[in-house]
Amino acid sequence: MRVTRDLDLAEECVQDAYAKALQSWASDGVPSKPAAWLTTTARNRALDIIRRDALFRRAMPELVMDDVAPVEDVDVDAIPDDRLRLICTCCHPALAREAQVALTLRLLCGLSTADVAHAFLVSETTMAARITRAKKKIAAARIPYRVPDAAELPGRIGAVLEVVHLLFTTGHTATSGAELVRADLVERALQLARMLRALLPDDADVAGLLALLLLTDARRDTRVGPDGELVLLADQDRGRWDRARIGEGVELVRDALRRRPPSRYALQAAIAAVHAEAPTWEQTDWREIVALYGVLLQVWPSPVVALNRAVAVGLADGPAAGLAALDELTGEPQLAGYAYLPSSRAEFLHRLGRDDEARVAYEEALHFTSNAVERAFLERRLAGLVR
Amino acid sequence: MAQYLILIYSLEEGFAGAPSDVRDEIGAGHAAFAQKYGPAILGGNALQPTGAATSVRPDGADGFTVTDGPFVETKEALAGYYLVEANDLDAAVAMAKDVPSPFGGLEVRPIAVLN
Numbered sequence: 001m002r003v004t005r006d007l008d009l010a011e012e013c014v015q016d017a018y019a020k021a022l023q024s025w026a027s028d029g030v031p032s033k034p035a036a037w038l039t040t041t042a043r044n045r046a047l048d049i050i051r052r053d054a055l056f057r058r059a060m061p062e063l064v065m066d067d068v069a070p071v072e073d074v075d076v077d078a079i080p081d082d083r084l085r086l087i088c089t090c091c092h093p094a095l096a097r098e099a100q101v102a103l104t105l106r107l108l109c110g111l112s113t114a115d116v117a118h119a120f121l122v123s124e125t126t127m128a129a130r131i132t133r134a135k136k137k138i139a140a141a142r143i144p145y146r147v148p149d150a151a152e153l154p155g156r157i158g159a160v161l162e163v164v165h166l167l168f169t170t171g172h173t174a175t176s177g178a179e180l181v182r183a184d185l186v187e188r189a190l191q192l193a194r195m196l197r198a199l200l201p202d203d204a205d206v207a208g209l210l211a212l213l214l215l216t217d218a219r220r221d222t223r224v225g226p227d228g229e230l231v232l233l234a235d236q237d238r239g240r241w242d243r244a245r246i247g248e249g250v251e252l253v254r255d256a257l258r259r260r261p262p263s264r265y266a267l268q269a270a271i272a273a274v275h276a277e278a279p280t281w282e283q284t285d286w287r288e289i290v291a292l293y294g295v296l297l298q299v300w301p302s303p304v305v306a307l308n309r310a311v312a313v314g315l316a317d318g319p320a321a322g323l324a325a326l327d328e329l330t331g332e333p334q335l336a337g338y339a340y341l342p343s344s345r346a347e348f349l350h351r352l353g354r355d356d357e358a359r360v361a362y363e364e365a366l367h368f369t370s371n372a373v374e375r376a377f378l379e380r381r382l383a384g385l386v387r
Numbered sequence: 388m389a390q391y392l393i394l395i396y397s398l399e400e401g402f403a404g405a406p407s408d409v410r411d412e413i414g415a416g417h418a419a420f421a422q423k424y425g426p427a428i429l430g431g432n433a434l435q436p437t438g439a440a441t442s443v444r445p446d447g448a449d450g451f452t453v454t455d456g457p458f459v460e461t462k463e464a465l466a467g468y469y470l471v472e473a474n475d476l477d478a479a480v481a482m483a484k485d486v487p488s489p490f491g492g493l494e495v496r497p498i499a500v501l502n
Binding site for chain 2: 142
């Protein structure tokens with residue numbers, strides 16, 4: 001990416017490199033460092049094009065950097081930096097969040113524009129326009145391809161982590177559509193988090209995010225029943241949780257909690273780890289979870305965190321305490337239209353034997369839910385109430 | 388190198404109503420900005436309040452309509468600008484952060500290169 005300032009050219013070169021890889025690896029076998037091979041091939045291709053294409057040079061002299069290094073000097077060890085540079089550019093704060101996500105999928109994950117459009121349930125034309133707009137801004141405003149300096153890096157990595165987390169949550173609970181989990185997005189997010197961990201092994205926030213993703217995703221296969229229905233954490237078959245992912249996640253949580261104060265992701269991962277290590281729902285250490293949510297609320301105040309804490313209070317101290325904690329949040333404007341508040345109230349009301357009120361709350365939750373699997377779940381709960 | 392316009396947006400009543408020591412502080416901030424970036428600052432000015440602005444719009448026939456006031460009414464009005472030279476957007480944004488803007492904020496716009 002340092003070689004060309006023009007993203008379209010860079011993208012074509014990368015695609016060329018992938019195509020070349022498929023031919024070359026089929027005949028000669030996969031090289032020992034495939035990613036490095038790809039970057040080197042893409043760079044050679046870029047230099048080829050730049051050298052050959054006089055028109056390009058005439059048309060866009062400002063896009064070609066002066067310090068084009070000779071190809072022989074390509075330092076393989078420096079190549080991970082290129083990916084860090086690229087993700088810092090894609091997730092630059094001067095770009096809109098939706099553009100950051102789209103560019104990251106397109107350029108870091110190599111998804112086609114059609115696939116990126118599909119991932120975000122917009123038309124290919126809309127996504128193509130979004131990506132073009134972002135690329136134009138990168139070129140026009142000269143958003144640099146550079147790893148930010150040490151003072152700026154934590155903030156910039158924060159933006160990168162938010163993009164990866166958004167990608168994961170979008171896949172983990174698809175906001176609409178027929179399926180609960182979009183495995184492709186989840187896998188892309190995990191892949192990016194692993195890449196960041198490899199590039200920034202000393203960053204506690206990166207460790208925290210990867211841990212959170214692994215621990216959450218370890219439950220993927222048990223979140224949906226045989227007929228596609230939603231299965232709550234309480235009812236999941238813990239024997240089928242992915243123990244390898246849990247082990248890796250728990251290890252990373254320890255690493256992530258070193259930082260004082262611990263980051264948002266480290267705390268969320270710690271909560272996921274408490275769940276992952278509990279032998280049953282009933283034996284979960286709810287007091288620990290309430291305490292962790294309490295710290296999380298200070299580090300990262302959010303009505304949704306407050307909602308989760310209120311639910312945990314109910315599980316630690318009984319449905320009456322939980323309901324009281326939830327009722328404190330009903331005036332919260334950011335939770336208006338958020339289905340988990342009425343659905344959590346409904347659960348506690350039902351446990352308190354107040355089924356008439358529970359019915360109203362379930363109906364309210366249904367009103368705010370568009371995911372088919374979640375709707376079916378709420379309808380079953382509603383049907384289960386005593387008439 | 389590229390050129391950027393740093394636009395200063397400000398609540399007019401904020402500055403107008405500020406005590407003199409706050410105004411002095413803002414003035415000192417601009418002096419420090421000039422000191423720090425010297426030759427990278429290609430130009431810049433403070434603007435009179437929007438009360439002094441006049442808008443000129445083609446009237447769709449062959450003439451113009453001339454009206455009192457700014458082209459677009461906004462809560463925070465354009466109050467001044469710097470034209471600066473910077474390597475890239477990060478450098479331009481870093482410069483913008485050094486421009487005093489206690490009653491509003493800044494916009495960084497790349498200058499278009501026409502050929």
